[in-house]
Amino acid sequence: VNVFGRPFRSIWVEPDARVPRIIDQTLLPHSFEARTLTSLEDAAEAIRSMRVRGAPLIGATAAYGLALGLANDPSEAGLRDAARHLIETRPTAVNLRWAIDRMVDGVLACAEGDRADRAWVEAAQICDEDVATNERIGEVGLEVLRELAASKPNEPLQILTHCNAGWLATVDWGTALAPIYKAQAAGLPVHVWVDETRPRNQGASLTAFELREQGIPHTVIVDNAGGHLMQRGDVDVVLVGSDRTTAHGDVCNKIGTYLKALAARDHEIPFYVALPVSTIDWTLGAGVGVVPIEERAASEVRVVRGRGPSGDLVEVELFDAVTPVANPAFDVTPSRLVTGLVTECGVYPAEPLALQGLKERVEKTTGRDR
Ligand code: MRU
Numbered sequence: 551v552n553v554f555g556r557p558f559r560s561i562w563v564e565p566d567a568r569v570p571r572i573i574d575q576t577l578l579p580h581s582f583e584a585r586t587l588t589s590l591e592d593a594a595e596a597i598r599s600m601r602v603r604g605a606p607l608i609g610a611t612a613a614y615g616l617a618l619g620l621a622n623d624p625s626e627a628g629l630r631d632a633a634r635h636l637i638e639t640r641p642t643a644v645n646l647r648w649a650i651d652r653m654v655d656g657v658l659a660c661a662e663g664d665r666a667d668r669a670w671v672e673a674a675q676i677c678d679e680d681v682a683t684n685e686r687i688g689e690v691g692l693e694v695l696r697e698l699a700a701s702k703p704n705e706p707l708q709i710l711t712h713c714n715a716g717w718l719a720t721v722d723w724g725t726a727l728a729p730i731y732k733a734q735a736a737g738l739p740v741h742v743w744v745d746e747t748r749p750r751n752q753g754a755s756l757t758a759f760e761l762r763e764q765g766i767p768h769t770v771i772v773d774n775a776g777g778h779l780m781q782r783g784d785v786d787v788v789l790v791g792s793d794r795t796t797a798h799g800d801v802c803n804k805i806g807t808y809l810k811a812l813a814a815r816d817h818e819i820p821f822y823v824a825l826p827v828s829t830i831d832w833t834l835g836a837g838v839g840v841v842p843i844e845e846r847a848a849s850e851v852r853v854v855r856g857r858g859p860s861g862d863l864v865e866v867e868l869f870d871a872v873t874p875v876a877n878p879a880f881d882v883t884p885s886r887l888v889t890g891l892v893t894e895c896g897v898y899p900a901e902p903l904a905l906q907g908l909k910e911r912v913e914k915t916t917g918r919d920r
Contacts, residue, residue, distance in 0.1 A: 551717045551722060551723070551731070551760070551763070551764065552763070552764075553582070553763050554582070554763075558573070558717075559677070559681070559717075559721050559722045560572065560573055560602065560604075560607050560717060560718050560719075560720065560721055560722070561602065561607065561610050561611055561614065561677065561721060562677075563614070563670075563674065568617070568618075568621075568670060569586055569587075569588070570586070570587045570593075570611075570614040570618070571584045571585065571586050571587070572584065572585050572587060572596055572601060572602050572611065573585075573718070574601045575600065575601055575602060575603060575718060575755075575756060576599065576600060576601050577863070578718075578755050578756055578759055579755050579756070579758070579759035580856075580857050580863060585601065587611075587614060587615070587618065588618070589618055589619075590615050590616070590618050590619035590622075590632050590635065590636070592615075592618070593611050593612065593614060593615025593618060593636065594615060594635055594636055594639050596611060597611055597612065597615075597636070597639040597640055597646075598639045598640065600750065603714075603719065603750075603752070604643075604714060604715070604718060604719020604720060604791075605643035605644070605645040605646075605719065605791070605792070605793045605794070605829055606645050606680050606684070606719065606720040606721065606725070606826060606828070606829075607718070607719055607720055607721065608639070608640060608643055608645065608646050609643070609645035609646050609648055609649030609650075609676065609680075609828070610649065610673070610676055610677050610680060610721050612636040612637075612639075612646055612649050612650050612653075613649045613650070613652075613653050613669075613672065613673035613676045613677075614673045615632070615636050616629065616632055616633065616636065616650065616653045616654075616657070616669055616673070617653075617666065617669035617670045617672075617673050619632035620632075620657065620665050620666040620669050621666055624662045624663070624665040624666060625662065626658060629654060629657060629658065629665070630654070633650045633653075633654050636650055637650055640844060641842040641843075641844050642793050642794060642802060642841065642842055642843060642844045642879065642880045643793040643794060643829075644793070644794040644828075644829060644830075644831045645793075645826075645828050645829055648828045649676055649828075652672070652676065653669060653672055653673065653676075656668060656669075656672045657669050657672065677721045680720055680721040680722070680826070681720075681721050681722040681723060683826045683827075683828075683894045684717075684720050684721075684722065684723035684724060684725060684728050684826065684894075685722075685723050685728065686894040687723070687725055687728045687729070687824050687825075687826065687892055687893065687894050688723055688728030688729050688731060688732040689732060690729075690892055690893070690894065690896055690897060691726075691728060691729025691732070691789070691822070691824055691892045692729045692732040692733055692736060692738070694729065694787075694822060694890070694892060694897060695707055695709070695729055695730075695733050695738060695740070695787070696733075696736075696738060698786055698787050698820065699738055699739075699740075699786075702786070705739070706739040706740050706741040706767065707733070707738065707739065707740045707741070707786050707787065708740075708741055708743065708784055708785050708786045708787075709730065709740055709741070709742050709743065709785075709786065709787055709788075709789050710742075710743040710745070710776055710779070710780075710785045710787070710788045710789070710810065711726050711727070711730075711742060711743070711744060711745065711753070711757060711788070711789055711790055712745040712747060712753065712773075712776075712788075712790050712803070712804055712806055712807050712810055713745070713747045713752045713753060713757070713790065713791065713803065713804035713806075713807070714727075714747070714752035714753060714755075714756035714757045714760070715727055715757075715790060715791025715824065716728075716756065716757055716760040716761075717760060718756050718759075718760060719756075719791060724760075724791075725791040725792075725824040725825055725826065725829075725892075726789045726790050726791045726823075726824040727757070727760060727761075728824065729789065729824065729892065730742060730761075730766060730789075731764060731766075734764065734765075734766050740766065740767070741767045741768065741769070742757075742761055742766060742767070742768040742769075743768070743769055743771055743775075743776070743779060743784075743785060744757045744758050744761070744768050744769065744770045744771065745771060745772075745773050745775075745776060745806065745810070746770055746771065746772055746773055747773065747804060747806065748773055748806075748851075749846075749850040749851045749877065750850060752804070753770065754770045758770050773806050776788075776809075776810050776813055777809075777813040780813050780814060780816075780817040780819055781817065785814075785817075785819055786819065786820075787819065787820045787821075787822060788810050788811070788814045788819060788820070788821045788822070789822050789823075789824060789892075790803050790804075790807055790810070790821075790822075790823055790824070791803060791823070791824055791825060792823050792824075792825040792829050793829065793880055794829060794831050794834075794837070794841050795823065795825055795829055795830050795831070795837075795891065795900075796830070796831055796834040796835060796836065796837040796840075796841070797830065797831070797832050797833075797834060797835055797902060797905055797906070797909070798834075798835045798836055798837070798885055798900075798901070798902045798905070799885030799888060799891065799899070799900025799901050799902065799904075799905055800834075800836060800837030800838060800841075800882050800883065800884055800885050800900075801823045801825075801837070801882065801883045801885070801888055801891075801900070802837055802841040802843075802880050802881070802882045802883075803823070803880060803881070803883065804879070804880060804881075805878055805879055805880055805881050806881070807881055807883055808881040808882065808883045808887075811883040811887035811888070812887065814887070815887050820889040820890075821883075821887060821888055821889050822888075822889055822890050822891075822892055822897075823883075823888055823890075823891050823892065823900070824891075824892040824893075825891060825892070825893060826893065826894055827893055827894065827895060827908065827912050830905065830908075830909075832909055835902070837882045837884075838882045838884060839882075841880070841882055843878050843879065843880050843881070843882075844878070844879040844880060845876070845877060845878055845879070846877045846879045847877065848871075848874075848875035848877060850877055851868075851875045851877050852867055852868055852869060852871065852873075852875060853865050853866065853867055853868070854866050854868060885900035885901060888900035891905075893908070895908060895911060895912065
């Protein structure tokens with residue numbers, strides 16, 4: 551996408567240098583700063599502290615982290631240690647494991663002396679494929695939006711989204727926001743309700759920033775407003791991303807997604823999930839109680855950060871540090887609440903048989919199991 555009139559990806563490598571660069575998402579929307587990753591540990595820290603976040607982007611960052619690590623130790627033991635270290639950074643999004651497995655398989659097929667070169671090529675391929683995949687999700691999702699919009703000509707389609715599933719969560723385009731970018735380009739009028747997404751505020755800080763930069767009409771709402779807006783008839787469709795979807799179609803996504811799906815079902819509002827096939831964990835059937843749910847620091851709930859009166863970023867404590875806090879970062883929406891899965895291969899029902907068909911189709915075309 552273009553930001554400040556210039557094309558940007560969320561991670562890129564400077565020409566002729568093995569130096570990956572990222573946008574530090576912890577500073578957005580207040581400041582747009584690039585940061586250089588110089589080591590495996592830099593990549594791990596960027597994922598852990600959520601300088602980069604979003605399922606596909608943490609996979610891409612881990613791929614470059616492995617490439618950086620190979621410069622110091624190209625042995626199989628070194629590679630496997632680095633892979634373990636990166637996998638431990640965040641437990642829920644399956645794209646992290648997907649990217650690392652793909653890197654390890656590719657790199658171990660080479661002699662030690664060729665492994666670093668191969669890793670840089672493979673990481674770049676993961677990024678390029680992610681961009682193409684998400685653009686395709688955008689095209690597939692646009693047709694879904696077009697169909698929904700047909701019943702209300704001359705009025706913007708009202709879309710509710712949760713968290714950030716835009717270009718900042720992927721290498722480019724995004725998943726749930728890709729169809730929205732395509733809609734804008736196709737002249738289909740839309741308005742997006744953006745859940746603020748406590749406690750990290752990915753909606754208010756990142757999705758709203760993205761939509762503003764692209765000139766797409768949007769409104770930030772508090773996380774609990776969605777049900778009320780649905781009751782009032784102000785939401786036509788809910789469109790979210792996913793961090794891990796199971797082979798039965800259960801969808802793990804940012805905490806709060808499940809409540810939106812429940813409210814959408816009560817009002818017969820379609821609830822779509824946009825995701826690349828690499829987000830499907832084929833090893834899991836039912837997801838509730840099974841997908842590992844990341845528990846993040848209490849400070850994320852207790853402390854809010856924003857711009858102070860002097861213009862600097864300041865932190866404010868909402869309550870004291872002795873008050874107990876729970877901070878589960880994701881939840882699982884059962885497949886029965888999901889209208890459809892918008893993938894690069896088309897729209898699939900969230901049910902085991904259809905997804906088995908998708909798996910076979912992907913294996914046939916790529917020769918890979920996902
Ligand atoms: O904790 P985050 O910010 O990494 O969570 C991100 C999400 O939950 C997104 O909605 C999800 O990764 C899908 S985006 C491609």
